[in-house]
Amino acid sequence: TAEAPKRLAVEELTVRFGGISALSEVSFAVEPGTVHALIGPNGAGKSTCINVLGGAYRATEGRVTYGDDELTALPSHRTAELGVARTFQNISLALEDTVEDNLLVGRHRLMRSGVLASALRTPGARREERAHRATVRDIADLLGLGPLLDVPVHSLSYGNRKRVEMGRALAARPSLLLLDEPVAGMTHGESQEMAETIRQVRRDLGLSILLVEHDMPFVMGLAEQVTVLDFGKKIAEGTPAEVQRDPEVLRAYLGA
Ligand code: ADP
Numbered sequence: 089t090a091e092a093p094k095r096l097a098v099e100e101l102t103v104r105f106g107g108i109s110a111l112s113e114v115s116f117a118v119e120p121g122t123v124h125a126l127i128g129p130n131g132a133g134k135s136t137c138i139n140v141l142g143g144a145y146r147a148t149e150g151r152v153t154y155g156d157d158e159l160t161a162l163p164s165h166r167t168a169e170l171g172v173a174r175t176f177q178n179i180s181l182a183l184e185d186t187v188e189d190n191l192l193v194g195r196h197r198l199m200r201s202g203v204l205a206s207a208l209r210t211p212g213a214r215r216e217e218r219a220h221r222a223t224v225r226d227i228a229d230l231l232g233l234g235p236l237l238d239v240p241v242h243s244l245s246y247g248n249r250k251r252v253e254m255g256r257a258l259a260a261r262p263s264l265l266l267l268d269e270p271v272a273g274m275t276h277g278e279s280q281e282m283a284e285t286i287r288q289v290r291r292d293l294g295l296s297i298l299l300v301e302h303d304m305p306f307v308m309g310l311a312e313q314v315t316v317l318d319f320g321k322k323i324a325e326g327t328p329a330e331v332q333r334d335p336e337v338l339r340a341y342l343g344a
């Protein structure tokens with residue numbers, strides 16, 4: 089079972105690639121158990137932020153803490169051990185493998201008995217494997233993927249592939265879930281279904297969610313707090329209603 093969510097604090101985060109500042113002194117916090125949206129036009133620095141939080145990119149300056157732990161000092165496998173899991177903007181699943189096998193990948197970081205024990209099929213390893221499969225089944229049921237566990241991912245709809253991507257992150261039982269553009273490329277109908285799935289995940293699993301989205305209307309019914317980025321800088325922050333009528337935000341989105 090997951091630990092209780094902690095506060096995520098992003099403090100004065102700067103990430104530079106050569107001459108480009110992908111993020112410039114960005115600060116915001118995700119309160120435990122809330123859905124916080126990070127939005128902004130293409131190239132605003134949203135994925136870069138997720139990549140730093142997940143340990144894939146190094147911060148140039150500033151720091152990120154999760155509870156008492158500093159994420160900016162850790163590689164991605166250590167970040168995962170602290171209960172932080174992410175999805176990718178571009179789906180990164182094993183297409184030939186079944187839904188179940190893809191979800192089991194999310195359990196690997198928790199496998200205690202190790203490769204040798206699994207190879208020898210010790211009673212402990214078998215017990216652990218049964219527990220992993222049970223967890224994966226629970227996650228699949230929560231996401232509406234229960235009937236599809238034995239189906240290879242390549243034969244799923246785009247919307248269901250996005251759910252598997254989310255399920256793989258959830259299989260690790262994170263207390264903080266980082267979602268990078270969960271509805272990119274979806275139809276309006278599929279987006280509405282995904283919004284309902286995210287609400288359900290939050291309700292049933294009690295975790296925090298940092299929702300990175302390009303699609304502003306999508307986050308409005310989902311997030312308690314919104315941080316808006318443009319060209320790597322924070323330009324607004326507040327409730328969905330507040331940021332929606334912020335002139336700077338309208339300018340960034342509409343080019344007005
Ligand atoms: P968003 O996710 O908001 O669309 P990104 O974080 O992907 O934006 O990109 C922000 C800026 O950082 C862009 O100018 C992008 O080209 C640049 N960038 C992102 N990742 C890298 C990288 N690994 N190397 C060089 N530039 C990068």
Ligand code: MG
Nearest residue numbers: 134135136177
């Ligand atoms: Mg992105």
